[in-house]
């Protein structure tokens with residue numbers, strides 16, 4: 051029965067609907083696997099087995115009464131920066147160690163309304179700041195393909211859980227790459243939707259002009275199903291946009307004939323791991339072989355994405371994190387006067403990367419510097435957005451690597467913030483432009499570590515991004531490989 055945990059959502063759906071398995075059996079199989087493996091992988095910060103089994107039993111009863119909602123009885127994991135009523139939301143931070151949100155995020159409500167079972171909350175870099183989960187205040191999640199390596203970040207717990215068969219799918223959040231990069235490093239599919247596509251009500255804010263919630267799953271079709279469930283307008287999030295949600299399943303035609311695929315030259319630069327470049331170039335060839343038309347394009351302002359992002363995101367973070375003052379949420383270390391209370395609470399509650407961002411951001415926003423930094427970065431952002439708009443005028447999607455390297459070793463670059471920031475070199479520009487992007491497996495390096503292909507698209511056109519990714523996935527076998535964590539041979543059937 052342990053194979054149940056390796057089912058895709060679509061496979062589990064059909065077994066459930068044919069009555070061949072129950073959700074309680076499926077959920078128990080996944081929980082058993084978590085008990086077996088998570089001591090080593092450390093994907094979960096909070097596990098909720100009783101709640102999960104209760105929800106699974108409810109799903110089974112619901113099905114017996116004719117219920118057939120799309121995720122009925124499917125066990126999923128939620129990044130710990132997304133609120134779920136009654137379970138801790140630490141955001142990977144000591145400052146929220148004991149914080150339990152009194153309400154659930156819209157995305158969680160939508161998953162529950164579609165029948166999903168929630169297994170628990172997954173590890174993240176503190177307040178989603180990082181690319182490896184090494185900035186979590188609790189522990190570092192390990193990459194299921196090699197336990198000495200990082201899973202990427204900040205949604206590394208979600209990506210590792212999905213890759214290891216410890217959840218059939220998961221939610222993460224992506225501000226500058228935090229769904230796509232861990233998806234790439236863990237060999238799963240992750241999609242960052244268009245800014246405004248998915249409600250952020252109940253997502254703890256990092257950088258408000260960039261944050262988006264997105265799904266991680268083992269196949270494009272599973273990711274499309276999750277995205278279709280969580281997408282849509284929400285009056286409780288003033289940045290959510292009222293654009294109709296396409297039926298994503300209908301977009302998965304397997305056909306890319308006549309589509310124009312742009313390959314931006316700025317994404318194949320010195321420093322990229324040669325195996326990553328060759329795998330991505332081979333993927334472009336595969337899609338050309340399927341009938342897509344490939345064109346070379348240029349996004350000339352790409353090199354400014356990293357400096358612009360590392361002004362805009364810390365500036366917004368410094369404002370958002372001001373609310374953690376020892377008065378209202380989480381940790382409070384009272385002292386004789388108010389300033390000392392702030393100093394003690396924030397001094398002990400926040401880790402070094404979060405403090406670095408708060409200082410950078412506060413400086414960039416301070417009187418006399420605003421125009422030179424935040425405003426300038428915002429102007430650069432407009433140029434980056436225009437690059438994409440121009441390229442996507444005559445291309446349907448753009449293809450690039452998701453990350454410059456495969457998974458690096460735990461501790462290898464943790465002491466060098468700039469090296470860590472460079473992990474996002476290929477994901478930041480798209481975030482600044484507010485456009486949708488997906489990462490899916492496109493090969494393995496010589497060490498057997500997965501490589502991610504990034505598919506980038508037009509605003510609110512997740513359907514075409516999913517279509518191209520799905521066609522590529524159908525033409526290749528990469529998604530069938532699974533990490534050999536339990537002595538299994540490492541290939542997934544089905």
Ligand code: GLN
Nearest residue numbers: 178179180225226227228
């Ligand atoms: N790694 C990037 C950062 O640290 C992006 C993080 C994210 O997308 N949440 O800011």
